[in-house]
Amino acid sequence: MLTVPPQLAPEFETLSKEIDALLKTHGRGRDALIPVLQDLRERHNEISDLAMQIVGDRLRVPAVEVQGVATFYSFLGTDATGQHVIHLCRTLSCDMAGAKSIAKTLSKELGIKFGETTEDGQFTLKWSNCIGMCDQAPAALVNREAVGNLTPERVKEIIAGLRAKDAKK
Ligand code: FES
Incomplete structure (x- = not known):
């Protein structure tokens, strides 16, 4: 179970709910990784470190691997972008x-x-x-x-x- 510092708790809770809802749509297999990251990017115009940690936790994929996927595909990327x-x-x-x-x-x-x-x-x-x-x-x-x-x-x-x-x- 992922734990976060108290100051990140509200963001963690909101993001966790959102990611859980996305996983209901895309499933909980490893093949859900890219679609979930795509949805997060579209909604937030970035993929935050915390989001990647939660996705990794839920899909049982190491966070570093999630980051690797997010940074490999140019249409994903972790940095903040425009709309x-x-x-x-x-x-x-x-x-x-x-x-x-x-x-x-x-x-x-x-x-x-x-x-x-x-x-x-x-x-x-x-x-x-x-x-x-x-x-x-x-x-x-x-x-x-x-x-x-x-x-x-x-x-x-x-x-x-x-x-x-x-x-x-
Ligand atoms: S070279 Fe293939 S789409 Fe541009």
Whole structure:
């Protein structure tokens, strides 16, 4: 049974309840690890150390292994991100198909470099390795959705679409 210092007790209790509910959906096998981490990332825009410890405890997977999985997959990652995360592929096919000009457009539109988050906490730009969309290069993951055949115009539309959606909330 996992124990935490008293100052973390309220957070621990809330997160434990949330993770237990997620495990009801995804099951308690090791194959639940990635879906649970994905859900946590989507809900909190980060995967905290405490969350990884609780997930490890519940799935009987060492916390260090949970961290290894979270940091291995670029669409997971433990660091805090904006609400929307755009992973642009920079592997060969995408690079040759113009990923650099897509990156330039993204940076210009959002006013940030890759690896950064906009001041309003809405967008994070990250590089990714091949996401399996080489036939539609250049490609990116926009949140969890794979988007291919990117052009600077398409990128502007995607960002405008996400901003419009946020404005409605
Ligand atoms: S090289 Fe970019 S998706 Fe495969």
